[in-house]
Amino acid sequence: MPALQFWFDFASTYSYLSAMRIDKLAGKAGVDVSWKPFLLGPIFADNGWDTSPFNLFPARGRYMWRDMERITKERGVPLNRPETFPQFTLTAARTGVAAAGEPWLPGFCRALFEAEYGRGEDITCDDATARALERSGTEPQEWLDKARQPGTKQALKDRVDEARSLGIFGAPTFITSDGELFWGDDRLEAAIAWAADSQPG
């Protein structure tokens, strides 16, 4: 089955857009999606950035929020801007990495994004991750414990290194099995079409 990696950061607004539609679009095209939460912070730090470019470059940030308003309205997706942007999503990312391959991982990720950008909630605390785990039908405490294990912490660091070595510089990023990289929610259709056309190696 053709495959597509979906790399995203829980703090990323455009990743929210893709999280809410990728499985449906990919399913129609017969493409299997692998959800890869990671952290953009260390990659932004390589550029000398200590926060999101949407904060560092105010005109770019104002545009992003207006762009998000227009797109979510057109798609009928809720948008409520959280007080803090970007949010600190370390617990969420560690939990997502610990849950690699679990069938409830996409549902967990969507539940977190819906809380953050659909309802404008703070998702930095463990409670928010626990609620998203519950919503995806999983036992929260077991997975919060797994998120805190040294092996999980290291796995997230390794994943950030992998993202860097793949040439990832933003989120969402989609990577096909033949190594094509597509950046941005507006490239999701092109990424799926490429994945559907290419033979897995």
Added chain:
Amino acid sequence: MPALQFWFDFASTYSYLSAMRIDKLAGKAGVDVSWKPFLLGPIFADNGWDTSPFNLFPARGRYMWRDMERITKERGVPLNRPETFPQFTLTAARTGVAAAGEPWLPGFCRALFEAEYGRGEDITCDDATARALERSGTEPQEWLDKARQPGTKQALKDRVDEARSLGIFGAPTFITSDGELFWGDDRLEAAIAWAADSQPG
């Protein structure tokens, strides 16, 4: 008639993509396009950048060139990467500003973009601007002279200030008559649809 401003920098790769298709797409939608060449350099300088972000952030730059390859191939548009990126497009921009409202302005701009990114030529010298003027059916020397006049130089500076005050941070940017800003060739269809739906004020 609904109207759309098309703001672009002659050095911008994605502006090339839009220049080659905007008049056809807008014409179908009954939208009148106003071509607004400007310079991104002074606006990038506001961010502390002394060159294109595609050079400052290498992963972003590598991706841009691959993205351009895929898109131009799909659209059947030629792409040849010039030796220098970004090119110094001051003469081109001044000529484009001097020619505001001239019916041959879009043809002149397309001729320059085709030279630069279609054939990979250097467009920094006056000769390149002269050839593009000829191609658009205009007398080169008259317009090169106009490009050098103090009033034209000031008009370009004013245009950059206008871009900044409009919240423009990249190119291409499309602005509707009711003030909606759309950034990037991938937003061209959305910008035209918005312009077609909105009543000019």
